Amino acid sequence: MPIFETRIVARSLEDLRALGGLGLDLKHRAARQEDRNRFVVPAFLDDADIKRVKAAGYAVHVIQDLSAVLEARKREVTGGNRFRAARRVPDMAVRSVEGYLTPEEIEEALVNLNDQHPDLVETITLPHRTWEGRTSHAVRLGKPDPADRTALLFTGSMHAREWGGSDICVSFLIGLVRAYTEGTALHYGGKVFRADQVRAILDHLTVIVFPDVNPDGKHYSQTVAPMWRKNRNPNAGADPGHPGVDLNRNFDFLWHSGIGTSTDPASNIYRGEQPHSEPEIRNLLYLLDTFASIACYVDIHSYSQLILYSWGDDDNQSVDPQQNFANPEYDGVRGILEDVRYREYISPMDEIVAIGLAQRMNAALKAVRGGDGYTVQESSGLYPTTGTSTDYAFSRGFAEASANRIQGWTIEFGEEFIPPYDEMRKIIMEVGAAMTELCWSMAAERAVP
Numbered sequence: 001m002p003i004f005e006t007r008i009v010a011r012s013l014e015d016l017r018a019l020g021g022l023g024l025d026l027k028h029r030a031a032r033q034e035d036r037n038r039f040v041v042p043a044f045l046d047d048a049d050i051k052r053v054k055a056a057g058y059a060v061h062v063i064q065d066l067s068a069v070l071e072a073r074k075r076e077v078t079g080g081n082r083f084r085a086a087r088r089v090p091d092m093a094v095r096s097v098e099g100y101l102t103p104e105e106i107e108e109a110l111v112n113l114n115d116q117h118p119d120l121v122e123t124i125t126l127p128h129r130t131w132e133g134r135t136s137h138a139v140r141l142g143k144p145d146p147a148d149r150t151a152l153l154f155t156g157s158m159h160a161r162e163w164g165g166s167d168i169c170v171s172f173l174i175g176l177v178r179a180y181t182e183g184t185a186l187h188y189g190g191k192v193f194r195a196d197q198v199r200a201i202l203d204h205l206t207v208i209v210f211p212d213v214n215p216d217g218k219h220y221s222q223t224v225a226p227m228w229r230k231n232r233n234p235n236a237g238a239d240p241g242h243p244g245v246d247l248n249r250n251f252d253f254l255w256h257s258g259i260g261t262s263t264d265p266a267s268n269i270y271r272g273e274q275p276h277s278e279p280e281i282r283n284l285l286y287l288l289d290t291f292a293s294i295a296c297y298v299d300i301h302s303y304s305q306l307i308l309y310s311w312g313d314d315d316n317q318s319v320d321p322q323q324n325f326a327n328p329e330y331d332g333v334r335g336i337l338e339d340v341r342y343r344e345y346i347s348p349m350d351e352i353v354a355i356g357l358a359q360r361m362n363a364a365l366k367a368v369r370g371g372d373g374y375t376v377q378e379s380s381g382l383y384p385t386t387g388t389s390t391d392y393a394f395s396r397g398f399a400e401a402s403a404n405r406i407q408g409w410t411i412e413f414g415e416e417f418i419p420p421y422d423e424m425r426k427i428i429m430e431v432g433a434a435m436t437e438l439c440w441s442m443a444a445e446r447a448v449p
Contacts, residue, residue: 001046002067003227009059010039014337016382020260022056024049025227025268028260028383029412030304039382044227070226076100076421077163077222083108089116089178096171097425100163100418102222103134103215109170110137110211117177119144120202127286128279130216131232136283138210140291141173142202150442151206152296153287153406154435158247158280158389160217160228161417164424165300168413169211172432176202188433189368189426193440200443207439208291213280214247226418229268231280238273239265245272248299249385250281251392254313254325259335260385271387288393288406296357296438297393297408300431302419305374306412307362307434309354310346310394312379313386317343318351326399335384344380354407357441361409364437365430379410 008026010016016039019026024043031041044066045053053060078099086095092112101109114123122140129135142149154172156165179186179198186193201207212218216232230244242265249261252275261271276282288294310316314334317323323330324345333339346354358376366373379391390408397405411434413427 002065003044003046003070004050005063005066006043006045006050007040007061007063008043008053009061010041011037013039013382015039015058016041017337019043019053019058020383022052023262023264023267024053025229026383027304028385029306029308029381031382033382041382066227070418073100073226073418073420074222077102078105081105081108083112087112087116089113089174089181093171093174093178096167096174097428099421100222100424101167101170103212103219106166106170106212106215107137109174110139113139113173113177117181120177120180121173124208124287126210126283128282130279131234132216132219134215136210136212136215136280138208138287139173141176141207141209142205148293149204149206151208151291151294152298152439152442153208153210153291153294153393154298154300155210155213155284155389156300157211157218158213158299159301160214160221160230161226162300162302163218163222163418164302164413164427166211166218167424168300168428168431168435169209171428172435173209173211175432176207176436186436188364188429188436190370191364191367191433191437193436197440197443201436201439204443205439206291206293208287208294210284210287213284217244230270231278233272233278235265242266242270244270245278246270247278247280248301248389249387250275250278251387251389252276253388253392253395254334254386257313257331257334257386259313260383261387275387284389288396292404294393294404294406296442297390297406298435298438299389299408299410301410301412302417303414304412305415306410307358307374307376308379308381308390308410308412309351309358309376310379310391310408311344312388312391313384314342314344315380316346316351316378318346318348321345324398325395335380335386350405350407354409357407357438358409360441361411361434361437365434368430368433369426374411
């Protein structure tokens, strides 16, 4: 059955949010208000979905039949494993942008980097096998360091169909390692990081990268169903006919609230049977628990050209600290459209830091090839969400007295889930520049004698 890229038009914010009850594949973060009585959200619908939405009173504009587009994208996944014959970092740099990476190639790339530069790259074997039995790896990048040295964490491809997140992470790693070991500048189009800046990053920081959070889902997306979003949990105890959990709704941040999540396994935003039920999420938690000095976390997604900062469950406010996610007094009113009593507390300094660093990342991204750059905004937008990675990471510093405060951002790259690879090459440079800029901003003050 063909899937169509569409735009659904609602007459009010209430109507827009009511779409969530129809079990549709909506691109929530791309929702926009275009006029006083015109709200638009991209959706990926089959013929039956389109009929249901129209019957519910919404206008649906069909943009294109995605069948041919998705088949073309599948052909942009390289065959074989390109890194078995290209183990040296300069060769890997060339091969890494020849087409979308498979889960096997991503793992091979991490092993190669460790083998070639064990003094600079440490492979981290993550403890939880995926539902299909895969063992995942992350890497720690930087000179051997004390445990309390400031760390940054980057993750990619939490959602299966967002293939490019892993490619961005792998190219970012290769670029930093190559520039550091060769003592050269790091070029991202019009954005250049000097050799001394690269050296400062790896001499003064710990950089942790988990490129492929959801390898089972990515494999299924690349070989069977390109629009697959979730992992491959068989959901044996819930609904075996509808496998998969949305990993970015499975974190223990207001998980029980149900805001922006679903309890229906058939839904693309199914939150799972309990928080942290998924092995892929427990692997990420292992990194957060192991590296207690993580201060910044960036989770890379597609699409919408956004850089998002916390919170995602409701609009921010910096006046009343009692209005916070841990206060049960406000259970049931968070994220409710008509309820103006609740807004999520963020300290003025935390918000200043979150926005300031997001703007620095955006300026670096924009410098790569010009244009307008991305939009920096709070995560909640028109569709509040809970159970997400960056809000969970940020919340740890509030919920656990011993936890480090982690500033988190979601980068939503590009203008479609799986861009044509020629466009993906440019996006790899843009987001790589943003990631490197965040690292440099954290390293700069530590590099001063």
